[in-house]
Amino acid sequence: MSKHGWTGDPVELLRVGDGFRLADVDADATPGFHGHKHDGERVLTHRETELDDLQERLYANRDERADAVLLVLQAMDTAGKGGIVRHVVGGVDPQGVELAAFKQPTPDELAHDFLWRVEKRLPAPGFIGVFDRSHYEDVLIGRVHGLADPAEIERRYGAIVDFERRIADSGTRIVKVMLHISRDEQKERLMERLDRPDKHWKYNPGDVDERLRWDEYMAAYQTVFERTVTAAAPWYVVPANHKWYARLAVQELLLDVLQRIDPQWPAADFDVEAEKKRLASS
């Protein structure tokens, strides 16, 4: 295996490009990585040090109008968003992470434009923001359940593209990820939640209702990709039947965006030698 166990570049392999069809993605695949679970977990741990170093450099620049990173996570239930937060994002200093979990909107949020609550949770310079669900729910569940009329859904695609362009232009690097599991895999994962009393709290009867609309959701995702992929805010579809692979892939996506920012330790804005003398005599 080549560098870090990868035989191909997940950034290229997973990016949604022209002619992308979600229906063609094999949720069991592990594009670019030919090892097994054990290899994947070893690489994840190994690469954590680099991710941590890059994040600290980014954070060190937070007062210098540094860039920010925004990781958007979208998926069907049980696909493993929580595991990404825990095992990938959890590998860096929590002080530099701003996590936002978007639930069903409140009446106050519903009274505003759908991007109102999203704007408020954008990461500050130097931070890595993570959206566990996002404004994309407003064109996914929003479309599947008809929560807004078709003209409003149409409007939102364009609004999202404009919104993301603006925040990208103001210095936020956007990485949008759909974790893709198969319908069978979801059934197994939901069944496990029902089989284990310590997992009942994670189960909601509504999960089956949503599952029954699987094809509608896949169609809604397909439209999302067609309408909201931009150079400034690319989409990546990550096969997620193997949790270890999904974590490894998202780690590489974060490493890639941080490497492209290439944050440097900021120069001291004080006289180092003078401070050493002051400190020594204090």
Place this chain on the structure above:
Amino acid sequence: MSKHGWTGDPVELLRVGDGFRLADVDADATPGFHGHKHDGERVLTHRETELDDLQERLYANRDERADAVLLVLQAMDTAGKGGIVRHVVGGVDPQGVELAAFKQPTPDELAHDFLWRVEKRLPAPGFIGVFDRSHYEDVLIGRVHGLADPAEIERRYGAIVDFERRIADSGTRIVKVMLHISRDEQKERLMERLDRPDKHWKYNPGDVDERLRWDEYMAAYQTVFERTVTAAAPWYVVPANHKWYARLAVQELLLDVLQRIDPQWPAADFDVEAEKKRLASS
């Protein structure tokens, strides 16, 4: 060594009680733990599993008006607050943690009562809130620098006690920690920041100015303990010259409060067998 390497109970040994004198605390000590760094790190890793399990149980109850936990971290610069956040709190699922770092107040915050910005960052039920600095700055730096007149500082002690009683009564378990380093240890840690270009960003010339007021800060902390220790919101002074010990001790304080809450997996509010059938046929 007894259970988990501890020979004494840090909850008892570190709690601020009647007649407590900060000046008597040895910042080099490791009360209740007689092992060395290597032993401490092993125990920290070992106990992480239990902390993680308890946190998940707490979080599972977040919709049931569960208790919350609030960990308040106060310390002189370089004492290791960040390391606690990283290595102790970082051991549990980030989705269940609400971290609030209180910096110098904004003009808007200053225009309100000092507890206004604090109230907004209190953890929701089921969450562990961590305050990196807190409302105590308003009676520490506030007193040392005379940012408020003495009558206002006096008022604040009582206001804090009332505030903490109210949030405790509404279901938030409060654990207040001062990480205590010695003046010499701080000098070494600041010097290391000056010696290493990759640490310059963590250094601020103001750190030495604060350091020159060390005795005033210690006196302000002593008054804080005398005025704001309550059964509902105890203070713990954790010797922190050994970072590994401070992390281990705070981990035990968190374990203790979670064990006292003793959160149980919530019972399913749906018919498990019926859901299994629905899922199987979906």
